[in-house]
Amino acid sequence: MSHVGVIGIGNMGNHMARNLLKNGHELSVYDLSETVLHKLKSHSSKVTVCKNPREVAEQSEVVLTMLPNNDIVLDTYLRDDGVLKGATKGKILVDSSTTAPSVSKKVFEHANKNNVEFIDAPVSGGVIGAENQTLTFMVGGAESTMKRVEKVLLSMGKRAVHCGDVGSGQAAKICNNMLLAISMIGTSECLNLGIKLGLNPKTLTDIINTSTGRCWSSDSYNPVPNMLPNVPSSNDYKGGFSTDLVLKDLGLAQDAATDTHSTIFLGALSHQIYSTLSNNGFGNKDFAYVYQFLKGNK
Known part of the structure; x- marks a missing residue:
C-alpha cells in the first residue's frame, strides 16, 4: 500500500506524513491550512495537495486522519465532500485522532455499509514520538485490517497493539x-x-x-x-x-x-x-x- 492519504497536518500529522515519505510512500494530503500543505508539498515531489477529504480518499489506498475533536472527525468522514464519499471497497480508513469511542463506532457503521474497512488507531508518544517514528498505535477494529496496514503504521511508529473491537483503541x-x-x-x-x-x-x-x-x-x-x-x-x-x-x-x-x-x-x-x-x-x-x-x- 504505497499511496497514503493524510488529513490533518498539525503538530502530529506533519511529522507522521514526513515519516511516511521517508519510508517510500506517496501522499495525498488535506488540511485547512494552505501554509502547512504547501510547506509539505515543497518538501517532496511525492506529495499531492487535495482540495477536500473526498479527493484524498479517491487517490489513496489508505487514509489516515489526525484531527482535533469529535465533531471535526465526524464532519471529515461524513460530509458531502468527506472521506466516505471518496472511499471505495478495498480501501482502509484509519483514524488516529483521539475521540470518544462512540465516534469511531459511528464512522465504522457508515464505512461498513460501503464495504470499506475502518479502524481507530490513536497514538501515544506525543510530538517527539511522531518526529522520531517511535509512536505506539492503539488499534480498535478487525485484527485482519490492522495486519493489512501494519507496515503503514510502522512507517510512523514502532508498535501497533490490537486492543479489541472498534472503539477500543480510543x-x-x-x-x-x-x-x-x-x-x-x-x-x-x-x-x-x-x-x-x-x-x-x-x-x-x-x-x-x-x-x-x-x-x-x-x-x-x-x-x-x-x-x-x-x-x-x-x-x-x-x-x-x-x-x-x-x-x-x-x-x-x-x-x-x-x-x-x-x-x-x-x-x-x-x-x-x-x-x-x-x-x-x-x-x-x-x-x-x-x-x-x-x-x-x-
Whole structure:
C-alpha cells in the first residue's frame, strides 16, 4: 500500500506524513491550512495537495486522519465532500485522532455499509514520538485490517497493539491520557516543591529518574525549562501537546467515567486544573505549562 492519504497536518500529522515519505510512500494530503500543505508539498515531489477529504480518499489506498475533536472527525468522514464519499471497497480508513469511542463506532457503521474497512488507531508518544517514528498505535477494529496496514503504521511508529473491537483503541488512549495528565501534574508539583526547598532541579530530576517516582513526564518530557533539550518546556512551552487538547481528552475520560459508573477522583481533579489553565489564557501552551502555573506564574 504505497499511496497514503493524510488529513490533518498539525503538530502530529506533519511529522507522521514526513515519516511516511521517508519510508517510500506517496501522499495525498488535506488540511485547512494552505501554509502547512504547501510547506509539505515543497518538501517532496511525492506529495499531492487535495482540495477536500473526498479527493484524498479517491487517490489513496489508505487514509489516515489526525484531527482535533469529535465533531471535526465526524464532519471529515461524513460530509458531502468527506472521506466516505471518496472511499471505495478495498480501501482502509484509519483514524488516529483521539475521540470518544462512540465516534469511531459511528464512522465504522457508515464505512461498513460501503464495504470499506475502518479502524481507530490513536497514538501515544506525543510530538517527539511522531518526529522520531517511535509512536505506539492503539488499534480498535478487525485484527485482519490492522495486519493489512501494519507496515503503514510502522512507517510512523514502532508498535501497533490490537486492543479489541472498534472503539477500543480510543478507550485505551483515553485511559492513557488521563494518567499522563495526572502524572504531569504530580511531577510538576514535586519538582516545584523540591526547588522551593532549595534542591537543584537537575539533581532532583536525576534522583527521580533513578528512583520510584520515575515516569514519562519526568524522564522524557520534563516540565522544568532546560532540563531536557527539544521538549516544549525548553522552548517557552510552544508546540507539543496543548493544554486545550489535554483538557479535551480529560473531558472524554469524564464522559466515559459517567457512562460506566467509574470513579476517577484524580482524573476529575486534573480536568479542573487544566480547565483553570485554559480559562486563564494558557490553552495554546503545552500541557507541561502546569508547572509554571503551580509556581504562580499566572
